[in-house]
Amino acid sequence: MSTDLAVPADLAVPALASAGRGAGRVVARTTAVKAVRSALVWGCVCGLYIASSALAYASTYTTAREREALAATFGANAGFNALIGPAHQIGTVGGFTAWRSLGVVGIVGGVWGLLTATRLLRGEEEAGRWELLLAGQTSRRGATGQAVAGLAAGWLTLWGVTAGISVAVGRAGGVGIGVGPALFLALAVAASAAVFLAVGALAAQLAPTRRQAAGCAAAVLGVSFALRMIADSGTGLDRLRWFTPLGWAEELRPLTAPRPLVLVPLAALVLVAAGLAIHLAGSRDVGASLIPDRPAARPRTRLLSGPTGLALRLTRGVAAGWVAATALGALLMGLIATSVGDSLSATAGDREAFAKLGYSGSGVEQYLAVTFLLVALLTALVAAGQLGAVRGEEAEGRLEHLLVRPVSRYRWLGGRLAVATGYLVATGLIAGLMSWVGVAGVAGVAGVAGGGVGLGTLLAAGLNVVPPAVFVLGVGVLTFGTAPRAVAAVTYGLVAWSFLVQILGSAVTLSAWVLDTSLFHQMAAAPAAPVDLTAASVMVALGVAAAAAGAVAFRHRDLVGD
Amino acid sequence: MVAPAIHTLGLSKRYGDVDALADLDLEVPQGEVLGYLGPNGAGKTTTIRLLLGLIRPTGGHAEIFGLDCRLQPVQAHRRLAYVAGEANLWPSLTGAETLHLLARVQGHLDPAYRDLLVERFGLDPSKKVRTYSKGNRQKVILIAALSARPDLLILDEPTSGLDPLMEQAFRHCIHEAKERGQTVFLSSHILSEVEALCDRVGILRAGHLVEMGTLAQMRHLSSLTVEATFEGSVPDLSRVPGVSAVQVAGPVVRCQVSGTVEPLLKVLAVSGVHEVLSREPSLEELFLAHYGSGDVVEPVPVHVD
Numbered sequence: 073m074s075t076d077l078a079v080p081a082d083l084a085v086p087a088l089a090s091a092g093r094g095a096g097r098v099v100a101r102t103t104a105v106k107a108v109r110s111a112l113v114w115g116c117v118c119g120l121y122i123a124s125s126a127l128a129y130a131s132t133y134t135t136a137r138e139r140e141a142l143a144a145t146f147g148a149n150a151g152f153n154a155l156i157g158p159a160h161q162i163g164t165v166g167g168f169t170a171w172r173s174l175g176v177v178g179i180v181g182g183v184w185g186l187l188t189a190t191r192l193l194r195g196e197e198e199a200g201r202w203e204l205l206l207a208g209q210t211s212r213r214g215a216t217g218q219a220v221a222g223l224a225a226g227w228l229t230l231w232g233v234t235a236g237i238s239v240a241v242g243r244a245g246g247v248g249i250g251v252g253p254a255l256f257l258a259l260a261v262a263a264s265a266a267v268f269l270a271v272g273a274l275a276a277q278l279a280p281t282r283r284q285a286a287g288c289a290a291a292v293l294g295v296s297f298a299l300r301m302i303a304d305s306g307t308g309l310d311r312l313r314w315f316t317p318l319g320w321a322e323e324l325r326p327l328t329a330p331r332p333l334v335l336v337p338l339a340a341l342v343l344v345a346a347g348l349a350i351h352l353a354g355s356r357d358v359g360a361s362l363i364p365d366r367p368a369a370r371p372r373t374r375l376l377s378g379p380t381g382l383a384l385r386l387t388r389g390v391a392a393g394w395v396a397a398t399a400l401g402a403l404l405m406g407l408i409a410t411s412v413g414d415s416l417s418a419t420a421g422d423r424e425a426f427a428k429l430g431y432s433g434s435g436v437e438q439y440l441a442v443t444f445l446l447v448a449l450l451t452a453l454v455a456a457g458q459l460g461a462v463r464g465e466e467a468e469g470r471l472e473h474l475l476v477r478p479v480s481r482y483r484w485l486g487g488r489l490a491v492a493t494g495y496l497v498a499t500g501l502i503a504g505l506m507s508w509v510g511v512a513g514v515a516g517v518a519g520v521a522g523g524g525v526g527l528g529t530l531l532a533a534g535l536n537v538v539p540p541a542v543f544v545l546g547v548g549v550l551t552f553g554t555a556p557r558a559v560a561a562v563t564y565g566l567v568a569w570s571f572l573v574q575i576l577g578s579a580v581t582l583s584a585w586v587l588d589t590s591l592f593h594q595m596a597a598a599p600a601a602p603v604d605l606t607a608a609s610v611m612v613a614l615g616v617a618a619a620a621a622g623a624v625a626f627r628h629r630d631l632v633g634d
Numbered sequence: 635m636v637a638p639a640i641h642t643l644g645l646s647k648r649y650g651d652v653d654a655l656a657d658l659d660l661e662v663p664q665g666e667v668l669g670y671l672g673p674n675g676a677g678k679t680t681t682i683r684l685l686l687g688l689i690r691p692t693g694g695h696a697e698i699f700g701l702d703c704r705l706q707p708v709q710a711h712r713r714l715a716y717v718a719g720e721a722n723l724w725p726s727l728t729g730a731e732t733l734h735l736l737a738r739v740q741g742h743l744d745p746a747y748r749d750l751l752v753e754r755f756g757l758d759p760s761k762k763v764r765t766y767s768k769g770n771r772q773k774v775i776l777i778a779a780l781s782a783r784p785d786l787l788i789l790d791e792p793t794s795g796l797d798p799l800m801e802q803a804f805r806h807c808i809h810e811a812k813e814r815g816q817t818v819f820l821s822s823h824i825l826s827e828v829e830a831l832c833d834r835v836g837i838l839r840a841g842h843l844v845e846m847g848t849l850a851q852m853r854h855l856s857s858l859t860v861e862a863t864f865e866g867s868v869p870d871l872s873r874v875p876g877v878s879a880v881q882v883a884g885p886v887v888r889c890q891v892s893g894t895v896e897p898l899l900k901v902l903a904v905s906g907v908h909e910v911l912s913r914e915p916s917l918e919e920l921f922l923a924h925y926g927s928g929d930v931v932e933p934v935p936v937h938v939d
Contacts, residue, residue, distance in 0.1 A: 280764075281764075365764075366762070367761055367762060367765045368728065368758075368760040368761045368762065368765075369760070369762060371728055371730040371731045371734065371759075371760075372731065373730075373731060373734045373735075376727075376731055376734050376735040376738065377735075377738045378738060378739060379739065382724075382735060385727075386724060386726070468722050469718075469720060469722035470722050470723065470724060472688060472718060473718075473723065473736060473775070475686075475687075475688060475707075476686050476688070476711060476714075476715075476716040477711055477715075477736070477739045477741075478708045478709075478711045478712045478739075478740070478741055479708070479711075479739055480707070480708050628690065629690070630688070630690055631683075631688045631689065
């Protein structure tokens with residue numbers, strides 16, 4: 073997401089040149105510059121999402137009756153509640169905007185926070201740039217304190233930009249959100265970014281590489297999200313909300329019933345995590361970590377017989393993490409699906425409203441269809457991540473060691489893409505399988521045969537998320553062949569755009585043209601709708617064609633570094 | 635007829651308005667060790683990346699053993715191995731795993747020679763690449779390339795980061811390669827290394843090949859350094875034909891002589907000279923003559939010897 077932000081490696085040099093004056097603040101300054109730069113971009117994304125939610129709602133639902141009908145449909149919809157949080161007063165512009173923004177933008181902010189913190193702390197250290205800075209007068213603890221201050225500047229920017237756009241849109245006709253409430257909304261939305269900046273800074277002290285640090289922090293985010301999802305699924309486990317920072321952010325209840333006191337545990341968590349990170353930094357060497365890094369290992373050469381085996385070896389750790397997270401999430405979704413689905417199918421009005429959105433079938437199937445949207449998002453992110461790794465091999469000069477040997481560019485790229493496609497299919501299938509295990513498990517305990525949704529249906533729903541991800545892969549390869557430095561921006565941008573449009577489009581009327589640009593809109597809402605083989609085939613065919621064109625372009629271009 | 639190891643004709647690479655490499659005509663016969671010299675940005679690495687097919691030429695043509703570098707890279711790469719000046723390897727693999735991978739990808743390998751090289755360079759292959767210093771990473775790619783015993787070794791500043799002992803081990807390996815009849819293309823900054831190893835030397839400046847020949851040929855074209863110590867007063871040598879860059883330090887005069895030394899000897903013979911030293915220019919002096927102002931060439935001690 074923000075990992076591709078082109079940060080000139082020589083930033084440290086002007087900073088060092090001025091070391092005579094403010095030697096103590098070099099780290100703070102360099103970290104702040106980088107954090108603020110990416111916060112400006114992501115603040116705009118968050119702000120614009122809030123603005124589009126408010127404006128689209130105000131123009132789509134103009135009468136009180138329409139708003140009541142919407143509130144009746146979505147207010148009690150456990151599927152959407154689990155996905156993006158509980159709805160409070162969504163018969164009002166403020167209630168709707170807060171509901172849509174908190175869940176979606178909160179997650180985006182959390183991901184931004186953990187990627188930014190681990191990149192600017194562990195990533196810079198791993199690249200050896202901290203050694204340069206620390207050759208000055210700063211201690212390790214002091215330097216980490218400064219870096220955390222730099223991250224704080226980044227967070228303030230994120231909040232400031234989001235708040236600015238929120239205040240502006242609050243004054244628009246039909247929206248009517250005051251300055252104070254708009255600022256509080258931006259604070260609630262940016263809260264998870266603050267939490268995961270701090271968690272990322274802590275993880276950066278624990279793990280020896282940027283990737284491992286980001287993985288640790290992402291695991292915390294995953295668990296927080298899963299807890300919040302269970303709490304918001306209407307299964308009577310509401311109390312779990314108090315065990316996850318994402319739940320606290322929800323309990324701030326901006327624009328409906330603000331509870332500023334809930335800021336206390338959020339601020340406490342941020343301060344404790346950041347303080348712990350600074351404290352731990354003082355008790356280790358530069359480049360070292362608290363989780364011991366084994367410097368030596370017995371050679372494991374089974375996979376290392378060619379470029380494709382190498383690709384598998386290099387990516388399997390991260391991919392296994394993603395697949396395991398998907399498996400756990402899907403199991404969870406399956407386990408709560410039955411109780412949620414039963415409440416969903418209670419009213420005929422619900423079913424009618426859902427049918428309009430393309431969701432048919434039983435309540436359980438409708439709930440699962442909404443949650444499979446999350447699986448589709450994860451799978452598309454796996455595709456984007458794999459392409460980032462492909463580009464990383466070239467950018468960091470490792471690819472040369474293969475291409476100067478008898479390995480053609482097609483063979484190398486083909487191997488990487490085969491491995492990536494394998495991960496996509498595995499992610500989809502494991503989601504289908506584990507959600508079925510959850511559904512069938514609950515049904516078995518309750519003595520209901522089959523649980524109502526078959527294994528075949530859910531495996532098909534799992535495979536249904538693969539074509540959009542294949543399309544992302546294809547577009548990414550085309551970018552890699554023609555504008556290699558833009559790979560991460562294009563792939564993550566495409567995924568984020570598709571998801572935001574789809575979530576927004578599920579409630580308000582967007583023009584058909586805008587909706588059609590979302591990959592997830594092109595995907596059938598399985599298992600609540602039959603898999604659309606035509607749409608799936610078109611996405612796969614376009615993806616393959618784009619990948620082929622990208623491969624030819626790559627074959628004929630210069631290798632380019634960072 | 636045996637195809638030359640490297641053959642280029644008008645090979646060029648432009649980046650925007652800048653000629654990274656202009657009209658390079660180069661022929662390296664099989665079995666030769668060629669030194670490729672030039673300051674940073676002269677086009678040495680550009681030449682090598684064009685030969686390897688990593689970048690596309692904007693003009694001209696390059697062949698390795700008669701195989702087109704652009705159209706038949708895989709076939710060409712079966713016969714060569716390359717060592718980069720920056721060894722960016724996979725941090726999570728150990729040294730042994732990296733050597734195994736690169737050997738398998740290369741397709742052929744001499745395990746006994748590899749083990750000998752690991753010992754000779756003093757590499758601990760059980761460590762992860764992440765923990766290696768720059769010098770140790772450099773050893774990994776040197777061992778990977780040398781142990782493949784390719785027909786052609788393309789080396790781009792291969793000893794950067796190596797200590798003087800390892801530098802000696804490297805020279806030993808290149809001598810072995812030469813004895814086996816392998817061709818070596820050695821781009822280097824270390825002039826003593828080139829002087830000790832290479833049959834011919836090419837000098838590159840701002841993308842142009844400005845000099846090419848054996849060291850003996852180059853020395854012949856260049857000037858001689860003469861140092862004379864006088865017992866009495868020091869004569870004025872600056873007007874003697876062929877003499878330039880006269881420096882006087884007490885009773886000692888140092889100067890450059892191009893062409894015949896006869897006029898200078900005649901002057902010296904009648905001036906009460908006590909001692910005369912003369913020597914051929916070092917490669918460093920030749921090199922600096924191409925880049926420096928050209929008139930004041932100090933006999934500087936060479937880098938390592």
